[in-house]
Amino acid sequence: MTQEETSHIQATDVWRRYGRGKNAFDAVRGVSFSVAPGQLFALLGTNGAGKTSTVELLEGLAAPHRGHVRLFGRLDPVTDRGRIRPRTGAMLQEGGFISHLTVRESVEMWAQLVSRPRPVAQALDLAGLSHRAGVMVQNLSGGEKRRLDLAIATLSHPEVLFLDEPTAGMDAEGRRATWRLVRELREQGTTILLTTHYLEEAESLADRLAIMHRGRIASTGTVSQIVADHPSTLSFGLADGWNVHDLPVSGTAEQQDGRVTVTTDRLQKDAARLLAWAEDNDVVLDRFTARPASLEEAFIRIAGTHDGTDDTDDTGDAGDAGDARHRQEGEGA
Structure with missing residues (x-):
């Protein structure tokens, strides 16, 4: 079997373009990597490196301008969306919750879009939100909203889970609790793709990682392999x-x-x-x-190779968080 057939996530020479003609901008430029079943792969990069633009291609929220993406061997996340959605979960950079619903009501609402959701109480417990179940979303802290995002992303027992900046806004305790949950999911066989700005997070969780810079992968491998190059x-x-x-x-x-x-x-x-x-x-x-050398030093050296041209992915990571319509849109939607 080929690597593509044995991978849960495969990106091959993927490009993503915004705009047309003279105004066209390539936010992702020939990115290739694979993620094996049960592996946690982290994408690192400065703001505008193209991480979220890449993840949206993997999720099927946009089709590549060039190259191709495959999930679970040979499934295209755009054309095979109905077959992929029941098997994946996604935690975007920003949620689209209804502010006047409670935490429990929010999870119950999203659970109606999943064919085999885990019990709502279990989802809240996994995300550490059981004690906040009756609180309206508008009264949650930023970190608690991220936990609610995570509760919804894991409702369907996903085989592949996309986590885009999952601990942004969390305090140290919340971040550590989320790390424990992510490790548990990986130990249960979930394949996870993580984007993060926290180098400690990637170093602690990732089996393999890639550092993106100006739309390309500048370095990839295990932490020790990347650090060994510096x-x-x-x-x-x-x-x-x-x-x-x-x-x-x-x-x-x-x-x-x-x-x-x-x-x-x-x-x-x-x-x-x-x-x-x-x-x-x-x-x-x-x-x-x-x-x-540390991962931080490797990251800084790679990020420091910017030549001063203004071609970072401002369109991508700044605006790629998407909106509520992208989240758990319902199987086959």
Whole structure:
């Protein structure tokens, strides 16, 4: 079987265009990736990178300008919508709830659009909203509204779940609770595609991830694979009488305010050489630290490659949250 046939989500050379003629703008430019069954895949990127534009193509809310998307092997999310909708759930960036309904009434209303919904009480409990069931939506905090979004997205026991910025607006406790729920869903076999601005969230949850930049995937793999492509850091204070030119390192050494920072692709070797050199020369390396690159550093380096041209996905991520008509529109709608 091909990778496409064994993947729950497959994007192949996908492009998304806004406008026509001279005003046309490609928000997504040749994006390709696959997500295996039961895997959590995270899409990262700065505002306007094209994350939400990509997710909307995967959800079938728009057709690609070029390339193709397939779910569950060979199903097209646009033309096979009726077959896909009962098997998927989506949590968009912004909900479209009726403000004067209670939390329970909102879930009950959406449950009528799903053929085999989980019990409303269970959905509220999973999202941590049981104690707020009788509260009107207009009186919920931003984080609580996101939990309501999640309760509705998981009503149908989805095989594939799209989570677009699921913890935006949540406090630390709510974010951790949502992470626990997402892990439980993945352990139960749900395939999850997550977009997030929280690097810690992606690092904690994702089996694999991709970093998008200006409509393209700039880096993809596991966290360790992405981080491995970026240099590590040695840091220490150097005694008077010595300078960076004396150091036996292969990386780049810079000294500022009494601290030396060595950027290196050979962390272990350069650390060993430095410590041996310091021992031989009776030099104290004050507060010596050796640290591999972090996901945050990799992300910042990729995002920092912007060349100053104004071609980010302002149309995409700023406006792609959609509106209420996109959410759980009903199977076969």
